Amino acid sequence: MTSRSRPAIRRPATVFLAVAMIGATALTACSTPEKSGSSGEAKDVPGVTRTSVKIGTHTPLTGPASAGYAPISKAAAAYFAYLNAKGGVNGRKIDYVVKDDGYNPATTSTVVRELVQQDQVFAIVNGLGTPTHAAVVDYLNQQKVPDLFVASGASLWNQPEKSPQTFGFNLDYVREGKILAHYLQEKNPDATFCVLRQDDDFGKDLTTGITQVLGKVTAEQKYAVSNESLTAQIGALQQAGCTVNLLGTVTPFTALALGTAAKMGYRAQWAASSSGGDYPSLVGYLGEDVGPKLLEGLVAANYLPFDADDDWVKLFRQINTEYNADAPFTGNTIYGMSMAYTFAEALGRAGQNPTREGIVEALQSGSVKSNGITPAAFSATNHDPFGGAGITVVSKGVQAYLDGQVFTTDAQAGPVEAYTGPAVALTGEGIPGK
Structure with a gap:
C-alpha cells in the first residue's frame, strides 16, 4: 500500500460554516418513487426551497475534542461544495450550517434548538459525540426533525420505535x-x-x-x-x-x-x-x-474506504485539494466526505420534492448503500448503517x-x-x- 500523509492537525477557529450555492447542472432524479407529501410545494417543508436544502450540525470546533474532530465538518463542507458545483441533488444545492458545541452537552442543546427553531433546517446531519448528541435526540424526535447519521456508534441511535427520526453513521x-x-x-x-x-x-x-x-x-x-x-x-x-x-x-x-x-x-x-x-x-x-x-x-x-489506492480515497483527495484548501488528509477527511455523500444519496432517494417524512422513508426502504467496505443496511427495524468492519x-x-x-x-x-x-x-x- 502507498503511504498516507501525516501532517499535524490544524485547529480551526471558525464556529460557523456555510457551503456556497454554486453550479447549474442538476442531478437526475433517483428511481425511488416520491415519498408521502413530496408532491407539495417546497416552501411547505422547513429548510427546503426550490433551489436549496438547508441542513445543520453540532460539532466541537473549540475545546479539548476540536483538534480530533473539527476537520470532519470541514471535509463534509468540501464535499457539499463539490456536489453543488455539479448541480446539487435534483437541482437543489446544499446549504450546510455548522455550529460549535465545544463537546459540551449543554451547549449542544442550545445550538441544536437554534438550528431547528431559528435556522429552520431540514435536518440535523452528523451531530457529533455520544454524550453531546444524547442531550438532543429526544428533542429532535419530538419535533419530528430528521436526525441523520449521528457521529457516534452508540446503541442509542438504533431505537426505531423510540426514536424513529434518528439514524447512526458510525459502525455501532x-x-x-x-x-x-x-x-x-x-x-x-x-x-x-x-x-x-x-x-x-x-x-x-x-x-x-x-x-x-x-x-x-x-x-x-x-x-x-x-x-x-x-x-x-x-x-x-x-x-x-x-x-x-x-x-x-x-x-x-x-x-x-x-x-x-x-x-x-x-x-x-x-x-x-x-x-x-x-x-x-x-x-x-x-x-x-x-x-x-x-x-x-x-x-x-x-x-x-481507507487505503490510498482506493477510488473513493482518490476522489476525496481531489475534493480536499480543490475545495478544502488542501487541508491535512486524514481518516476524518474520509469520514466527513463519506457522510456527506450518504446524505446526498438519501436526499436523492427522497424524490424531486423532498420532505422530512420522505427522507426517513427512503432510508428505511434499504435503498441507501453509502460507501462503506460493507454496504449500509438501513431498514425500518435497523437504523444502524454498517454491519461490519x-x-x-x-x-x-x-x-x-x-x-x-x-x-x-x-x-x-x-x-x-x-x-x-x-x-x-x-x-x-x-x-x-x-
Whole structure:
C-alpha cells in the first residue's frame, strides 16, 4: 500500500460554516418513487426551497475534542461544495450550517434548538459525540426533525420505535468491540486482555462487545472527558499485567494513553476503536518526532474506504485539494466526505420534492448503500448503517487494511464471521444518481 500523509492537525477557529450555492447542472432524479407529501410545494417543508436544502450540525470546533474532530465538518463542507458545483441533488444545492458545541452537552442543546427553531433546517446531519448528541435526540424526535447519521456508534441511535427520526453513521460500538476482540483473540490467544474506556455509552457499548467475545477482561479502567491525566488508569493496567489493551477512547485520549504509557516504560499491544484510531490525527497530537514510533503496530477497526489506492480515497483527495484548501488528509477527511455523500444519496432517494417524512422513508426502504467496505443496511427495524468492519494495522508509518480481515456481526451475541463480499464501488464521480 502507498503511504498516507501525516501532517499535524490544524485547529480551526471558525464556529460557523456555510457551503456556497454554486453550479447549474442538476442531478437526475433517483428511481425511488416520491415519498408521502413530496408532491407539495417546497416552501411547505422547513429548510427546503426550490433551489436549496438547508441542513445543520453540532460539532466541537473549540475545546479539548476540536483538534480530533473539527476537520470532519470541514471535509463534509468540501464535499457539499463539490456536489453543488455539479448541480446539487435534483437541482437543489446544499446549504450546510455548522455550529460549535465545544463537546459540551449543554451547549449542544442550545445550538441544536437554534438550528431547528431559528435556522429552520431540514435536518440535523452528523451531530457529533455520544454524550453531546444524547442531550438532543429526544428533542429532535419530538419535533419530528430528521436526525441523520449521528457521529457516534452508540446503541442509542438504533431505537426505531423510540426514536424513529434518528439514524447512526458510525459502525455501532458493540459490533466494533466484537470485531476487534475477535481479531485480537485469534492473534494473541494467551494475552492478558484489558480495557481503557470513556465513562459513557461509547465506552460501555464497546466494552459490551469486547466481553461478548472474550467473556471477561482482566482489568477495566475508565476516564471522563474532563480528565487531564491518565496516569492512574495506565498505571493500573500496567500493574494488572495487561498485554493487550483495547481502547474505547476518542482521539485525544488515545494519544494521551499511548504517550503516558511510553513515559512509564509500559509496553503493550494497543487496539483502538475507529473513533480514536486514525493514524494521521494521532500523529498530530503526539508529534512527528515521537508519534510514528509510539503508534507502530497500533490495531484499529474501520468501516469506510481507507487505503490510498482506493477510488473513493482518490476522489476525496481531489475534493480536499480543490475545495478544502488542501487541508491535512486524514481518516476524518474520509469520514466527513463519506457522510456527506450518504446524505446526498438519501436526499436523492427522497424524490424531486423532498420532505422530512420522505427522507426517513427512503432510508428505511434499504435503498441507501453509502460507501462503506460493507454496504449500509438501513431498514425500518435497523437504523444502524454498517454491519461490519476491517482491521487496520500501522506498519512503518502506514496504516492500511489487512487483507482478508473484514468481519460482520450483529449487536447481540451472534458470531463474528468473515466477510467476502465487495465494498461499495465508486460510480458517477461520487455524485449520487449520476
